[in-house]
Amino acid sequence: MISVQEALKTILENTQDFEVEEIPFLESVGRVLKEDIVADRDFPPFNRVAMDGIAINHRFFEHGVRDFKIEGIQPAGSPQEKMDNAANCYEVMTGAVLPENTDTVIRYEDVEIHSLMATVKLDALEKGKNIHIQGKDRKQGSILIPKNRVITAAEIGVIATVGKSTVEVAKTPKMIIVSTGDELVEVNETPEAHQIRRSNAFTLVSLLEKWNIKAETSHITDDKEQLKSKITNYLNEYDALLFSGAVSKGKFDYLPEVLEELGVEKLFHRVTQRPGKPFWFGITDALGMSARDREQGKKNSTPIFAFPGNPISTYVNCLAYFYPWFAKSAGVELKEEIVILGDDVSFKPELTYFLQVKIEIKYGHLVAIPVKGNGSGDLASLVEADGFIQLPKEQTAFKKGEIYPLLRYRSF
Amino acid sequence: MISVQEALKTILENTQDFEVEEIPFLESVGRVLKEDIVADRDFPPFNRVAMDGIAINHRFFEHGVRDFKIEGIQPAGSPQEKMDNAANCYEVMTGAVLPENTDTVIRYEDVEIHSLMATVKLDALEKGKNIHIQGKDRKQGSILIPKNRVITAAEIGVIATVGKSTVEVAKTPKMIIVSTGDELVEVNETPEAHQIRRSNAFTLVSLLEKWNIKAETSHITDDKEQLKSKITNYLNEYDALLFSGAVSKGKFDYLPEVLEELGVEKLFHRVTQRPGKPFWFGITDALGMSARDREQGKKNSTPIFAFPGNPISTYVNCLAYFYPWFAKSAGVELKEEIVILGDDVSFKPELTYFLQVKIEIKYGHLVAIPVKGNGSGDLASLVEADGFIQLPKEQTAFKKGEIYPLLRYRSF
Missing domain, CATH: 3.90.105.10 (Molybdopterin biosynthesis moea protein, domain 2)
Known part of the structure; x- marks a missing residue:
């Protein structure tokens, strides 16, 4: 059993080198x-007119001239015109090139136009006004x-x-999400009394969509030989595997032993956290790949994230471990979101506690209101929350007003 | 010229009735x-075993029994078993139905199993432990x-x-985004000195993807007849139209007059804001559609959002006006995000100021750090910011520590 921090460190030491496309x-x-x-x-690529109006040579305004003959018009999208008489003006449109021989733009609101003359209604005017200078x-x-x-x-x-x-x-990794468990039936089936419908695989597919990963899904019954033969194929075909279920202490939780029999190196099993404790993580060829292997086109080693099958466990572990793994592999730095606990919380076990919270914004403060769920099986409670706050295992009492990191899955 | 609040109110009075699919x-x-x-x-749909272990009848534990004969095993996914002898125990797996005649689950960690006997290593045990009760x-x-x-x-x-x-x-509305302006060339073309590439239409397409709207795009040159004939078709074909450009005071800003000539009712033109002031909004058949029209399958009236063509203006107006219009039309309530200004800001004009900001989280506080852009043409400054804060037009000085609403376009 290792800590959340050690688990994350191990995972981040085993990122992949996604290529580019x-x-x-x-x-x-x-x-x-x-x-x-x-x-x-x-x-901008040229001295760009920033207001509809007229362009003049500021020198004349400075010397008291207010009436300017309109010599021409410079629309956006036309090559630069040249104003021949510096005492004149040019009508100019937003987005146009400033005509040669002009240096200041006066917007239509400050001008009166009568036939071919423009009269400026300003007493003062800054040189260079309303021009977006090239390269600014x-x-x-x-x-x-x-x-x-x-x-x-x-x-x-x-x-x-x-x-x-x-x-x-x-590039996004080619991924498959595998659910296990004989109690599961398909979404469009009617379960018997002792069965439930598959949901974790689809939740994970949707969580991966945030990163534009289009994962495939599969289901394997709790049968050792089935597991072995299917996973053998998946290890060859996919860049990363996510599992949900079959990693706990149950009689039919064959996944860890099957993975190890297939030569996947276990990097850890069980993390001091709730929910999600029986998380198993391993990798193929953890140490076996040299730089030369890579050059010769050898496939990346394949990480296997095997999450426990309770819906909240699967969910939080995807946010806490898979997201950072993907982000680091792709080169993205994730920002930590810190929130203020909105209510006292007590949690006795010496485990990192991922607590479901709803986020409220009060006067610019991010306040995390605990959502009362019924443990890691309470799928429906996810709908009422926006994320999980991570409460350290060394503490048992968490006070309103203290700050903790947030794993958010819903924004505003 | 109307205020931001009036503009938004008008837009929200003209939402569409999206149907469902x-x-x-x-x-x-x-x-x-x-x-x-x-x-x-x-x-859960049955009394669900919440831990791998054994199920017993608590009465026997209470009477001092610690050794239980294992009568059978209840895997997840199997129909409910019945324990014949209430003094025995059943091995049970997480997710399984609790066997008949048992009422408490003890996890493997607290049991020693030798051949067909299980010895419980606990002194105290709560009745009903480790069972996720049906309907809880x-x-x-x-x-x-x-x-x-x-x-x-x-x-x-x-x-x-x-x-x-x-x-x-x-359903999402069928939409088209139309850019205007003779200075624009396609992304894959090399612009002449006086030209720039089209970008606003693509920015808008991407902003609409947040709502799963797959908008088409089109470009019309600054030609009145072209505008007229193309827009006539668009009004028939699309549920809503977004324009970028041709709504300001320029000589070739034909859009408002063309729309009005086509019978689109102008609801407002120009809003007291910066950037984005020349925003024009109108609707076809604003008052012409009765409930009976609708029953008879008459098309919704079509709103036209004509944003000014400066990139920051287009961007902020889409966030400030189109997003709320879409959300209300679809029935979603948007939450307001309030942030703390991280620096003093002064803004003299009597206009609502949409200021670009970068959001930092400090001890659970959302702090908005102003991003120094060079006005509404400075496209690249969008990359450095996360959103816009909305500063009211009645004020000129905005102090560090004050709170304002945020229009966010980038999350963590």
């Missing part, structure tokens, strides 16, 4: 960017988005602007 | 649930998930458990 930029939301996005030109935001060649971040709509705009119609992202 | 449950993450999910049986979590017929919530992995597990292989969700 190039995909159409518009399909990249939620993926992990694996190249720096660099400005291909200055931002970013210089050509500067890094606009550093690699290793999760792409959102904000990044998509920048990626489009620099002309990257495809973009390099971390 | 039935989809495979495993595809429903991120969709809005439109039916109550009800317990088809008690949760939820009773048959109770509502496990109320409709109108966004489905996450937590809901998927419950939906699977009650046997709903398909689930009713809100």
